[in-house]
Every structure is written in C-alpha cells, then in structure tokens.
Amino acid sequence: MRVREDWMLDMAWDLVDVRTFSDEGQDLYIRVDAVVLAQYDKKNGLTRKTRMLAILGISVVVMVLAVSIVYWLVMRNKMGKWKITDSYGACSLPNLEDSSSRSYLDGIRRDSNFPVFDLKTIIAATDNFSVANRLGKGGFGSVYKGLLQNGMEIAVKRLSKYSKQGIEQFENEVVLIAKLQHKNLVRILGYCVQGEEKILVYEYLPNKSLDSFIFDEAKRSWLDWGKKFEIICGIARGILYLHQDSRLRIIHRDLKASNVLLDTALNTKISDFGMARIFRGDQIEANTNCIVGTSGYMSPEYAMQGLFSIKSDVFSFGVLLLEIITGKRNTNNYHNGPPSNLIEHIWDQWIEGKAMEIIDPSLGETYLANEVSRCIQIGLLCVQEHATDRPTMSVVVFMLSNVTPLPSPKRPAFIFKSTSNTKDQTTNEGANSINEITVTKMDGR
Known part of the structure; x- marks a missing residue:
C-alpha cells in the first residue's frame, strides 16, 4: 500500500513506516527538525562529559589512597626496624655487609612471637617502679624486680630517659639476645616501647649477680x-x-x-x-x-x-x-x-x-x-x-x-x-x- 508523500509531511512527529522490511533489513531515513537535533546532541554530550569526569575523579582518589597506604606501610616498616648505623665511632651497631648476618637480624625483627609487654602490665608488676623493687642501677637505667599477675617473677630493665645512648643500647640488646639460646646466657622474655619508655623484660634470677x-x-x-x-x-x-x-x-x-x-x-x-x-x-x-x-x-x-x-x-x-x-x-x-x-x-x-x-x-x-x-x-x-x-x-x-x-x-x-x-x-x-x-x-x- 502506498502512502501519499504530502500526507507524511503533514505528520510532524508521528511518522509511520507502513512498508514491510525484508529479512535482510532496509535503511530508513527520517527528516528531523535541526533545532531538536541540536538539543538532543547537546544533552548527550553533557552526559558523556559528566561520566568521564566522574571516572577520572574516582581514579585520582583511588590512586591517592593507594599511594598513601603504600607510604604509610613503608614508614611503619622503617619505624619498626631497629636502627643500624655503619659508624663505629658512634657507639652503634656495625654495618653488616654479610647477607647471612642481615637475614638473621631481619628474622629477629620480624619475629611476631617475641612478646611485647603493655606498659600498664609493667607498672603493675613493679609497683610503679618502686625503689623497694629496684635490683640495680646503671648508666643506662635501673633494673627492677616484678611480679606478673600469673605469679611469674621477672626482672625489668628500664632505660633512662636522659641517657644519650640508651636507645642504641636497647636496640642492641634486643637484636642480639632475642634468639640466643644457651643455658649460660640470661633469657629475655620480651620488651615494651611506649611513649618515652623503653623496657626489657628478663627472667628473674633470685641470687642476683656474682x-x-x-x-x-x-x-x-x-x-x-x-x-x-x-x-x-x-x-x-x-x-x-x-x-x-x-x-x-x-x-x-x-x-x-x-x-x-x-x-x-x-x-x-x-x-x-x-x-x-x-x-x-x-x-x-x-x-x-x-x-x-x-x-x-x-x-x-x-x-x-x-x-x-x-x-x-x-x-x-x-x-x-x-x-x-x-x-x-x-x-x-x-x-x-x-x-x-x-x-x-x-x-x-x-x-x-x-x-x-x-x-x-x-x-x-x-x-x-x-x-x-x-x-x-x-x-x-x-x-x-x-x-x-x-x-x-x-x-x-x-x-x-x-x-x-x-x-x-x-x-x-x-x-x-x-x-x-x-x-x-x-x-x-x-x-x-x-x-x-x-x-x-x-x-x-
């Protein structure tokens, strides 16, 4: 059936194709008002631009977060590692070039089984570092007798806050004896680092020193x-x-x-x-x-x-x-x-x-x-x-x-x-x- 062309032109927005398409399909050409077409293109363009900006913004935020997390992990790792310097004149640990030595020390630092004591536990065990519990006093601090809640007696070495070399001595002692196992060496039970406090906890030996x-x-x-x-x-x-x-x-x-x-x-x-x-x-x-x-x-x-x-x-x-x-x-x-x-x-x-x-x-x-x-x-x-x-x-x-x-x-x-x-x-x-x-x-x- 044929439709008059002038009748189709009169139908401004209600165009109907009355022909039957073949199985292969057929191109259909539609005349649209130029003003309406421009408005449609402008709307779709803004949508695509908004979407691209949103994706870009999310990507930037994700990248910033990822960089921040990596930086935080690196800094925490650095802060957690024991400081080792290569200056013998600085009264610090020597710089170890031997790979086996470094692996051994790194293993100690990563040892999650090495106990960390809470400061409140240490304070309670030593009666707030009572003078009556003090076993000895040295240039780097004092040693106190302590009693844990489970009844275990401990020796607490509290490094002095005013010692210039106290931090290095603390790090040195933990690194060196954390995994040394010998019946003629004193056994370290753990440590505490909280605020300005740096504390080592040892087995308590009742007969004191030689x-x-x-x-x-x-x-x-x-x-x-x-x-x-x-x-x-x-x-x-x-x-x-x-x-x-x-x-x-x-x-x-x-x-x-x-x-x-x-x-x-x-x-x-x-x-x-x-x-x-x-x-x-x-x-x-x-x-x-x-x-x-x-x-x-x-x-x-x-x-x-x-x-x-x-x-x-x-x-x-x-x-x-x-x-x-x-x-x-x-x-x-x-x-x-x-x-x-x-x-x-x-x-x-x-x-x-x-x-x-x-x-x-x-x-x-x-x-x-x-x-x-x-x-x-x-x-x-x-x-x-x-x-x-x-x-x-x-x-x-x-x-x-x-x-x-x-x-x-x-x-x-x-x-x-x-x-x-x-x-x-x-x-x-x-x-x-x-x-x-x-x-x-x-x-x-």
Whole structure:
C-alpha cells in the first residue's frame, strides 16, 4: 500500500513506516527538525562529559589512597626496624655487609612471637617502679624486680630517659639476645616501647649477680671451690657460644662480675648485651672511637687504641677468673708502696712461686691445689698484654676441662692502676666506665 508523500509531511512527529522490511533489513531515513537535533546532541554530550569526569575523579582518589597506604606501610616498616648505623665511632651497631648476618637480624625483627609487654602490665608488676623493687642501677637505667599477675617473677630493665645512648643500647640488646639460646646466657622474655619508655623484660634470677657473692664478706663463704669452678666453666662456655657456636660472632665487651647472674642453683647466666657487637664470619677485629666498658676489665688494646676482638673478651674473662679465685677486685691497691692492681699483684706472686697465697681465705682447705693453681695460670694467660698471645675461648674451655701441660704466661699489661687521688674509683668498686658518657656501675641484681 502506498502512502501519499504530502500526507507524511503533514505528520510532524508521528511518522509511520507502513512498508514491510525484508529479512535482510532496509535503511530508513527520517527528516528531523535541526533545532531538536541540536538539543538532543547537546544533552548527550553533557552526559558523556559528566561520566568521564566522574571516572577520572574516582581514579585520582583511588590512586591517592593507594599511594598513601603504600607510604604509610613503608614508614611503619622503617619505624619498626631497629636502627643500624655503619659508624663505629658512634657507639652503634656495625654495618653488616654479610647477607647471612642481615637475614638473621631481619628474622629477629620480624619475629611476631617475641612478646611485647603493655606498659600498664609493667607498672603493675613493679609497683610503679618502686625503689623497694629496684635490683640495680646503671648508666643506662635501673633494673627492677616484678611480679606478673600469673605469679611469674621477672626482672625489668628500664632505660633512662636522659641517657644519650640508651636507645642504641636497647636496640642492641634486643637484636642480639632475642634468639640466643644457651643455658649460660640470661633469657629475655620480651620488651615494651611506649611513649618515652623503653623496657626489657628478663627472667628473674633470685641470687642476683656474682659480685654480690665473691666480694661480700658474709656471702663469699657460700661458694666452695667446687661451685666456684662450675661458675668459671659456665662463664667460659657462655662466652665460647657467643664467639664461636652462635650463628653470629658476638663480642660482649662488658664482661664483669656484676654482669654474671646466678639462678636458684647458682648456675651462671651472662647478661647485659647493651655494649656487645656483631662480627661477620670472616671479621677478626674492629676499631671504635667510642670506648665503652668498665675500668679494670678492658684489654689494653681496646682501652688505649679502641681495638676490640674476641681476645678483648678473653682478657675480661681472665680478670674475672682471677677475681673469683681471690675474692678481690682488680682495681684495689695491693702494696704499701707504688699502687698496683690485682693482676700485677698476682703476677708478682706467681714469679716468686707464692701464687697460692692469693687464694680467697674463705675457701679454707676445701679446694684442690692443682686445680686452683691451674686456673691461676689460665687467668694469667688470658690477661697477657698482646692479644695474639692470649688463647681463644675454645682453648680456654679445653684447658679448664683437661690436665694437659699449660704454656708459661708472659708478663701482663698493667694499665688499670689506682692512684692516691682515685679514692672514689676504689669506693665505687671499680665499676665506673672509662669514657665519660657511659657509666656501667651496677648493684647486685
């Protein structure tokens, strides 16, 4: 059917196609008013533009959020990591290039099983850091006895807010002993970092430190020679573990009587790793411009040149061994004439064949003379002036547990002499650090 063309033109907006399309379809052309078409195009254009702007805006917001989250995660990771610097002169941890060393330290930092204590828990356990609960005080802070709600006794080391090196010591100690497992090393239970508070939590050892026994007139008799020899061997095994058997070679640098703790059975526990340093597997010695340690226990090359190595700990062990045998401090004066320290006094007695006269009188006649004499000789071998002459701790452990002949010791270094105007040093029991920044005086824990 055909429709008149003039009739279709009269139908302004009601156009009807009355033809039947074929299966293939057919093009249909429609005439539309130009004004209406322009309005339609303008409306659709605004819609598309609005949609594009919305998509662009959402994309920008998502990108900003993603960048912010990544930045926050990176900063949190940096803040959470322990600070390690490569400046030996800054009294900080050495820069470890060895990949195994870094992996070990990173593993400690990522260890989610290492307990973190809440400050409120620490405050409640120590009765708000009561003076009555204080076990000792050092240059970096104080140590307190604490009691957790479950009845477990703990030792809380609270770093001083005013210590210039307290943060580094805190980081150092956590990193070094978090995963060290040895029966002759004190065990750390966790830590707390909240506000300005930096706290380490240790196992509590009721018998406190070794110096509270060997230098105390009343308590020194509690240790017979058999127990003293066990303590000497325990200290040697603990240092040997740090030097050789642990995954990283660790130099303690502050081995002394107050840093050797005793448990209920008087077993040895070496503590206080705040000054310790890590060596790579192939590293022999290191140098520092910041001398930290305790007068009377530092090796001559460390005290005078800043050189430290495993032989520095050997020297400290030798001093400690001789103090255990004699019950005397190395910093005391032993002559009426020119001042001399314990090492010089023992050396003089050794040369004259009178070494057995220096033995602590509280031992009575219960000791084995050959064993004591052998320990004195081992102590003198450990305090020889030149580091190359001193034995390693593995050799020391061997010499303590065997009766093979020992080499003759060479003259030790006499660098820690008291003088007539150093009364304070003597009354402070030789526990003052040689450098003016760090004071490592500790009372018995």
